[in-house]
Amino acid sequence: MVLKMFPVISRHRLWWGGLQRSICPSQPVLSRQCIEQMHVRVGDRAELSRAFTQRDVAAFSELTGDVNPLHLNEDFAKHTKFGKSIVHGVLVNGLISALLGTKMPGPGCVLLSQQISFPAPLYVGEVVLASAEVKKLKRFVAVIAVSCFVTESKKTVMEGWVKVMVPETPKS
Numbered sequence: 001m002v003l004k005m006f007p008v009i010s011r012h013r014l015w016w017g018g019l020q021r022s023i024c025p026s027q028p029v030l031s032r033q034c035i036e037q038m039h040v041r042v043g044d045r046a047e048l049s050r051a052f053t054q055r056d057v058a059a060f061s062e063l064t065g066d067v068n069p070l071h072l073n074e075d076f077a078k079h080t081k082f083g084k085s086i087v088h089g090v091l092v093n094g095l096i097s098a099l100l101g102t103k104m105p106g107p108g109c110v111l112l113s114q115q116i117s118f119p120a121p122l123y124v125g126e127v128v129l130a131s132a133e134v135k136k137l138k139r140f141v142a143v144i145a146v147s148c149f150v151t152e153s154k155k156t157v158m159e160g161w162v163k164v165m166v167p168e169t170p171k172s
Contacts, residue, residue, distance in 0.1 A: 039105070040142055040166055042134050046104035048095055049129045049151065052087045057124060060091045086121040092158050095130035096146045100164055104132060105142060108167030112141065116160030127151045132162075142166050 061067050069076035070086060077085040093116060100109055122128055128148050136143035141163055148158040 040134055040137070042137055044104055045131065045133045046099055047129055047131045048099045048103065049127055050095060051125055051127045052091065052122070054085070054124050057085070057087055057091065060088055064088075064090075066090075082121050084123060086123060089118045089158065092118070092122050092128065092130075092148050095128065095148060096132065096158075096162065099130050099132050099146075100144070100162065104134070105164060105166045109142075110165040112163040112165055114146075114160060114162040116146070116158055116162075118158050120155050120157050122148070122150065122157040126153075128157060135161075137166075140166050140168065 057071050061072055066088060070080060070082070071077075071088055072085065074085050077083070093114075096114075097111065100111065101107065127150065129151050130146070130148045132144050132146045134142050135145050144162050144164060146158075146160055146162055147156060149156045
């Protein structure tokens with residue numbers, strides 16, 4: 001099979017399917033006919049579970065500079081409405097990033113936007129299940145419902161929506 005290629009584009013950018021894509025002029029760009037259907041479909045689901053340790057929370061605090069004592073100081077946290085230290089919400093959201101980048105849609109996907117809320121706290125040691133389900137596909141963008149809940153209590157600790165750019169899969 002001979003692949004038809006676009007001519008070299010000197011501006012290093014190409015508008016394709018409504019999305020701006022950066023390209024490398026030294027590498028050919030496949031024509032639209034050479035791209036298979038995306039490897040994700042509406043209704044596809046994936047899950048990932050994990051329990052965060054106090055060491056995870058401390059490492060996240062060190063990396064980000066978020067040293068809020070609500071996450072790090074049990075004495076401080078016990079005098080709040082939470083009663084004990086809680087895991088950073090953004091650390092919980094990191095499970096969604098891991099799920100999207102490794103399982104579904106998988107390697108090469110790019111987070112474009114997200115809308116999330118945290119209806120309840122996650123405490124250190126609770127096992128949380130992150131889940132994602134493709135709700136809508138438009139060209140190379142997937143709209144995915146995401147949530148994280150504690151497996152034992154079924155308490156939802158994060159929920160929302162993300163939009164991701166789905167990587168194309170070239171035909172072989």
